[in-house]
Amino acid sequence: MDDMGISENLDHRNKLMGTFSTLFNKEELSDIKLVVNRKLILKAHRFILTVHSDVFKSMLDTKRWTDSKDHNVHLTEEENCLSHFQDFLRYLYSGTVSLSTENVLPLHILSEKYNIQELKESSQSFMLANVASPGTCNQAITWHKYAKLVGLGQLEEECLRYITWNISTVIESPDWMLLEPHQLSALLQMSDMVVEDEVVLFQALVRWLSLHPSHTEEMLSHVRYPMMPPEKLFDLLVPGRLPKDISSYLLRESLLVYQAHVLPMEALGQRNDISATPFIMRIYTSQSYSQPWDILRYQMMNKDTLGRSLSTRHFHLKTQWNVTYSPKGQQHYDYRYGAYNSVACEDDFATLTVRLTTCEPADQSHSHRMSIVLYHCVNGQWFACDVKTLEVPHKENATIKDLIPLSERDKYISDDTMKLHLIGQTIWHKHE
Template identity: 70%
Template sequence: MDANVPSETLQHQSKLMETISKLFNNNQLSDINLMVNCKLALKAHRFVLAVHSDVFKSMLDSERWPDSVDHVVHLTEDEDCLAHFEEFVSYLYSGTITLDTENVLPLHVLSEKYNVQELRESTQSFMLVNVTSPSTYNHAITWHKYANLIGLRQLEEECLKFITWNTNTVIKSPDWTLLEPYQLSALLQRSDMVVEDEVVLFQALVSWLSLHPNYAEEMLAHIRYPMMPPEKLFDLLSPGSLPDSIASYLCRESLLVYQAHVLSMETISQRNNMAANPFTMRIYTSERFSQVWDISGYKTMNKIALSKCLSTRHFQLKTEWNVNYSPKGHQILNYTHHIYLPEVVQDDDFSTLTVRLGSCEPADMKHTHKICILLYQCINSQWFVGDVQTLEVPHTGEAKINDLIPLSKRDRYISNGTMKVHLITQTNWENEEEI
């Protein structure tokens, strides 16, 4: 084109999309009717469907599918997808759709079935971002089951991580009772589950069993009864508090609970394997074993070391824990030679955390100590566990994490100038045969 000739490029895509959008479910130029599950009827246009979906294109090819010569195409969809099929087809006309935690999975199913790539990728990304939804809207369990079924490995891993680390949130969601038996069995056997205490987990299991009573014996066997606080166990055994079959099972286990909190571990170990799951702690967030550390004013904080002392009691064992943490790093100055111009001995951004036992009584027990550090992220004004780090703590000396939260990741764990760290203490006994 001659550069001297006047020219102008017109950009009317938005007007074109608006025009096409108006054709959705419109008799104007409609050349096909979609009948879904014999319930939902939609006016459609072969061209629009075929352009966005090679599956529709193949279906509507009269040579490949003789039924397509008819003006009515019958489709069969899952009932959960039926409620969202109309907005799915509307998206094909407009390219616009609003995703939420209720419609995203059905829309992913439909986009997967009809190979609508952009929508499939967008719905998958939405689920990845919104795994950490408040309990009322949380669908991590359903999304995990679906991701496992069709091979969405990243989504599957993120959902499992969230379920394991935020069990207190998940058990309050409507999704909890939808857990498949294989999912629940695997979850109950994990020691890295973050939950308030074993009684809270037991009560959540009772809720699940109300809809799956045939799995009672199998699932109840995975509860770690010695970990139950005796006073809470006493309340659970109040007449009428539990279904008779579950109450009977709990009664059989209650003797060991009371024994574990009254007798010495040497005595208990004569009849029990102390290294087995029933005596292995999960990551309990109750005040018995943990302390939340809200570090406020982070943005204006200097590079200083903070200290926290914890006192815990597990069965007959009393333990004192001393924790030091430098949330922003270290700056150490030497004033020896130049009072007004101190020498910088150390200046770094490493958020070092060190742990030392102050005391452990009785000290002759065959046991080990561990501390779990939960790092919280604030999402939609709610705090969720975003990472868990563990540290073996010796009886003498100190244990250290050189950089608990690297500087490049630190912002994600700060909200309104506050960093929330949760210190969870654990004590586990060794089996005498292994010593």
């Protein structure tokens, strides 16, 4: 036994925190009232507020607090924060709150304003982890706008990637109609957007313009009309289907659409710059340009090489692609010492190789690129999470040595399935 005698450490922090939580919005020992936007009144305790927040500490300094005599603290918050302020205040008493896609942004705004560091960091982490969410509750557009405003660089980048590669989900969200003109203009000018075809994007734009008619000419100028399938354009031009000003604009562009799908590119290039933006393909997932590839029973696979062929058509150009992929790496034999003494070799590189087997006509007017969209599954729904591109020369193999590194592979597997989408793209060169 030492000179200090017998000792025992007590840890009653949870009990003390539980005691504090029972004081939330209670009259007992309350010494102030928070009046939020002149609508919400909550009883509070100066001690708890000032311990958690240096902003509240400064605000409740009796020398600065103009309403100290009647114990009222008037707060002005953003309107979307009002319905979540009670949860924010409860967090200061209990240290607990349930985050959701609905409340996380208001809670981040409040924690930023009152410098509640732990809640601010947890809210930001929640948004980063949930950028990919179903269309009805997706807030990538709102979060992107906020992240850019307050300087959350990583969140801004994640939201922009998600929006660009999952536009078909985003256009179904309530957020789509809230896009600001400069956001939509920048989005429409992107060539790395993953979308079914140009008509799907055009129809989403028409819906947005119903609330923002003053931007009609500006936004319609960013649509890539030559990329529209003529049969879908024909349906769009049915009388009465579109607002008159949009229909008139589309009718003016329709001649170029039909010319692009009827005339040889050599003839079209004599009057148009076919290397310009209107003729540049986005990452279109319609069957004219692409093919999905579901790799099933991944866990039971050996180090096999799988093959897939796809045909694409861009204007008059028909292209046949051959793709091989080794999802788990490759196994091969070293025959330097003869067949009977061959040595089995293997690696873990998920190698993907592409070759053009047919391109008509195969000339110098164009080149080819393959985009591979990679998906991951979130709450039972698949979202595009990465896009790899590969320049594919005529009559040569093009290879991505390791499409998905071994250390990252698990995030692309769900229900023993890996999902890819192969998109064949043609890049036209300026006519000389």
